[in-house]
Amino acid sequence: MENDIGLWSVLIAVLGGAIRVGTPFIFVSLGECLTEKAGRINLGLEGNLIMGAMTGYAVSYLSGSPWLGVLAAGSSGCVLGILHALLCQNKQVNDIAVGIAMMLFATGIAFFYGKAFIQPSAPHLPSIGFGNWSSSPVIKAALDINVLFFLGVALAPAMAWFLRTTRWGNAVRVVGESSDAALSLGMNINRVRLLSTMAGGGLAGIGGSYLSLYYPGSWSEGLSSGQGLMAVALVIFARWNPMNCLYASLLFGGAAALGPALQSVGINWGYYLFNAAPYVLTLVIMIAASSAKGTVRGMPGEFVK
Amino acid sequence: MKQKSQLSLSRRKFVKTASIAAAGLSMALKTPLALAAAKVKMGFVYVGPRDDYGYNQAHFEGKAALAALDWVKAVDEENVPETIEVQKTMESMIQLDGAQVLFPTSFGYFDPHILKIAKRYPDTTFLHCGGLWDAEKHPKNVGSYFGYIDEPVYISGIVAGHMSKSKKLGFIAAIPIPQVLRNINNFTMAARSIDPSITTTVVFTGGWSDPVKEAEAANSLVDQGIDVLTCHVDSPKVVVETAEKRGIYSCGYHTNNAVLAPKGFLTGAEWSWATVYKNYAELIKNKQPIPNLVRGGLKDGIVKVSPYGAVVSDAAKADADKALASFMDGSMVVYKGPIKDNKGNTVIPKGKSYLQTDTWLESMDWLVEGVVG
Structure with a gap:
């Protein structure tokens, strides 16, 4: 019987983890999804995430308002996105290489300016206690959900709708599918990509502020440890579909929670394996999604060329 | 083309100019060094940031204490990875x-970084924090x-054992x-000396600095009914703050973590490297030989106990002070x-005991009875 309770709590921990750990994935993957829909890859979102985490924490600490921190984090992400877009629109510039350079640049800047903010405790983002109906502290904790999570969840269908039905969304898709077609329609390709990369970068920045201002809730240099890069891989798994990005992010969040949850109920074999679950999942997905015959379904046409 | 012609120094000319410049530079560098030779010069290298409430901050505080001695010049560098980078830092x-x-x-x-550089600079002393030096x-x-x-x-552990109501501790x-296993074992044995029914559940995160996993581990442990949490990772900040957020007690590590958990902080284990570093500086100043192995505990002033938090009961304080x-x-x-391990094997038979200084304890690979993990 006691074992049953243990396993139930693992399930609850994984569910709670999907929400807690998955939220930054939602923002970064949606940001990358939008960028890639416009035909450009931004590998630098890991840098945006770290920069957003640092900026958000610093502004929240200095101003006393965590929401101002979120705003600043988003803005810092936008600036990095614009920089990436401006660099990439020059002829013969490889967006992958620029992305890696931007990632290193943003990480370095964030570490440099973040020195002063490792120690202080900044005000956190509030959360809503959806579990207050329950007497169990376990459920209460798992359902203590941050507002940014709902923003992320709402953003996914909104982005799907935006891409499917609005004129701007169509512009993004045309530019991503075929720059020739976009040119013949008289579109300004660079402007569409600039705006998409900017918005995508901004979303990743907001994802960063969730890390430093809510969970785990403090700025440190090991905070991201590659989550931004995993989110980029996740977009391919999600087949460039915003709704799938949401589901995949939750799956990754849950996978990250699995290792600690199992150890805490005393299942202690193979914890290195469980801790590696998100990374193993990334690899498996990449292998499963690859195809020797043709392009992956849903891939923006501009990447095929 | 134009640019190239400007740079067309012949190779011979370049070598000549460069060597003159290098000779001049080294002479210029030597003079101030010789003048300042009276000062004891010490260099500190940290793997992480020096203000992380953790291991690196503890060393930095030790280094900072040297500023009081005007005959010491201490330099440091943080965030140096355990790669060829540290060799470059040491050489510079x-x-x-x-x-x-x-x-x-x-x-x-x-290994291999210090060992390699030490052979190249036999006049410099290299002192490594940890237990790896072997005379042979x-x-x-x-x-x-x-x-x-x-x-x-x-x-x-004693304070945790007194304060826990659920009799379940988390690490x-x-x-x-x-070193990590020894801390877990000490924490558990101390708590069980207060109440033998206490258990400690351990979660290994697999890395020294992984804040998301540390927070996830803390939450999972609290979900299992654990009500005192401590840790051994590079920075205890996330663990102690998460414990506070979830309304349970916490014990700090590396430095004084009391400010991170004003309500639930019990006590903690801290380094006090200032003592060690000052002693080394004195030895060098007086040209005395530097011992290859330095070890010490509470009575040597190398480690200390954080002041008790406000919630700690008088009974807990009394027992803790007695052990201290x-x-x-x-x-002690x-x-x-x-002593049995957590698989039921007897690791230390009756009548046998190991003193704190025994190096057998530095190769510990077992967890004591009462540890889940």
């Missing part, structure tokens, strides 16, 4: 700053120093190396048989 500290003694503080700096294998200008941090961890650890006193007078023996 020796050559540019004239460091006589280096303190590369991270575990992974030792390693150069004479290398040494190691470490503190028995498990002693203040034992005090934390978030990075990697199962001997017996550490101070040297009568933690590893006294019979």
Whole structure:
């Protein structure tokens, strides 16, 4: 019987983890999804995430308002996105290489300016206690959900709708599918990509502020440890579909929670394996999604060329 | 084309100019070094940021305390990875700053990095924090120093054992190396000396700095009914803050973590490297030989106990102070048989005991009875 309770709590921990750990994935993957829909890859979102985490924490600490921190984090992400877009629109510039350079640049800047903010405790983002109906502290904790999570969840269908039905969304898709077609329609390709990369970068920045201002809730240099890069891989798994990005992010969040949850109920074999679950999942997905015959379904046409 | 013609120095001419410049530069560098030779020059290298409430901050505080001695010049560098980078850092500290003694503080700096550089600079002393120096294998200008941090961890365990209502303690650890296992064992045995029904659940995160996993581990442990949490990772900040957020007690590690958990902080184990670093500086100043192995615990002032938090009961304080006193007078023996591991095997038979200084304890690979994990 006691074992049953243990396993139930693992399930609850994984569910709670999907929400807690998955939220930054939602923002970064949606940001990358939008960028890639416009035909450009931004590998630098890991840098945006770290920069957003640092900026958000610093502004929240200095101003006393965590929401101002979120705003600043988003803005810092936008600036990095614009920089990436401006660099990439020059002829013969490889967006992958620029992305890696931007990632290193943003990480370095964030570490440099973040020195002063490792120690202080900044005000956190509030959360809503959806579990207050329950007497169990376990459920209460798992359902203590941050507002940014709902923003992320709402953003996914909104982005799907935006891409499917609005004129701007169509512009993004045309530019991503075929720059020739976009040119013949008289579109300004660079402007569409600039705006998409900017918005995508901004979303990743907001994802960063969730890390430093809510969970785990403090700025440190090991905070991201590659989550931004995993989110980029996740977009391919999600087949460039915003709704799938949401589901995949939750799956990754849950996978990250699995290792600690199992150890805490005393299942202690193979914890290195469980801790590696998100990374193993990334690899498996990449292998499963690859195809020797043709392009992956849903891939923006501009990447095929 | 135009640019190329401007740069068309012949190779011979370049070598000539460069060597003159280099000779001039080295002469210019030598003079101020010789003038300032009276100062003892020490270099410190940290693997992480020096203000992380953790391991690196503890070393930085030790280094900062040297500022009080005007005959010491201490330089440091943070965020140096355990790669060829640390070799470059050490070489530049020796050559540019004239460091006589280096303190590369991270575990992974030792082999091969310190060993390699130490052979190249036999006049410089390399002191590594950790327990890896071996007189038979390693150069004479290398040494190691470490503190028995498990002693203040034992005090934390006593307080935790008193304060826990659920009789379940949690320990978030990075990697199962001997130093970590020894802390877990001390924490558990101390708590069980108060109440033998207490258990400690351990979660290994697999890395020294992984804030998301540390937070996830803390939440999972609290979900299992654990009501006192402590840790052994590079920075205890996330663990202690998460414990506070979830309304349970916490014991700190590395530095004083009281400000991170104003309500639930009990006590903690801290380093006090200032003592060690000041002693080394004195030895160098007086041209005395530097011992290759330095060890010490509470009574040597190398480690200390954080001041008790406001919630700690008087009974807990009394027992903790009693244990502290017996550490101070040297009568405390933690590893006294019979001791069983958590698989039921007897690791230390009845009648046998290991003193704190016994190096057998530095190769610990078992967890004591009462540890889940």
